[in-house]
Amino acid sequence: MGVVKTDCSDNQIKERDRESESVIEIFQEFQEALQGLDGFSNIFVLAFLHRLRPDQIGPLKVRPRRLLRKGFRLDEIPEVGVFAIASPTRPNPIALSLVKLLRIDGGRIFVSGLDLFNGTPILDIKPYRGDYRVEQYALAGWYQKLRDKAGSDI
Numbered sequence: 001m002g003v004v005k006t007d008c009s010d011n012q013i014k015e016r017d018r019e020s021e022s023v024i025e026i027f028q029e030f031q032e033a034l035q036g037l038d039g040f041s042n043i044f045v046l047a048f049l050h051r052l053r054p055d056q057i058g059p060l061k062v063r064p065r066r067l068l069r070k071g072f073r074l075d076e077i078p079e080v081g082v083f084a085i086a087s088p089t090r091p092n093p094i095a096l097s098l099v100k101l102l103r104i105d106g107g108r109i110f111v112s113g114l115d116l117f118n119g120t121p122i123l124d125i126k127p128y129r130g131d132y133r134v135e136q137y138a139l140a141g142w143y144q145k146l147r148d149k150a151g152s153d154i
Contacts (some may be wrong), residue, residue, distance in 0.1 A: 001033075002026040002122035004047070004114065013117055015069075021102065023120055024109040031107040038104045042128035045114065048121045049093035056089045070150050076136075076140045095120075098128060 006013070006022035013020075024045065027033060037043070063077045064085045082089055095116060102110040109125070139147070147154050 001030040001124065002109075004116045004120040006015060006114070006116075006118045008118070013039075013115055014066075019112060021110060021112050022113075022114040022116070024111060026107040026109065028107065034104055034107070037101070037109075037125070037127060039148070040101055040127040042098060043101050043109075044126040044128060045095075045097045045111070045116070045122060046100055046124040046126075047095040047097070047116050048123055049088050049090070049095050050119070050121055051117055052088060052093050057093055058091055059089055060091065062087055062089050067146065067150075067154055072146065072150075072154055077146070078147075080142065084140060084143075094123070095121065095153060101105070116138070128131075 002024050004022055005025055006020070008020045008022065059082065061079050061081050062085070063074060063079050064087055065074075066079070066087070067077050068074065075140065080112045082091070097113075097115055099111040102112060104110070143154075
């Protein structure tokens with residue numbers, strides 16, 4: 001239904017720069033579906049992770065290597081199921097991102113905080129609504145332990 005367009009480098013995307021801007025170009029035949037989306041502050045973006053290596057599709061357990069960039073050693077990172085983390089390694093290469101909607105211009109959706117590479121195919125878009133918010137939540141013990149050690153969200 002669309003594709004990501006961004007000038008951000010792969011490294012900027014991997015670092016999850018929440019301020020970086022991207023454009024989602026919606027194909028002509030789907031642009032009518034954008035009616036009523038303008039005015040929402042945030043949207044969910046579902047995408048196909050088209051650049052995954054074959055070894056990243058299918059594993060059910062991994063060590064979240066993104067934590068290496070936070071200063072953790074590999075032996076400090078537990079092996080966990082991929083459903084317990086936001087790793088791109090998945091049985092099915094589908095991504096979910098919550099981004100800030102900046103504006104819509106024709107078939108182009110301008111967003112910030114999108115963690116998808118240039119050219120990533122977009123599968124669907126949904127508006128964020130207040131009733132999606134969870135006031136009380138819990139974190140898994142392994143995650144909380146690493147978060148406490150990092151001194152911030154990981």
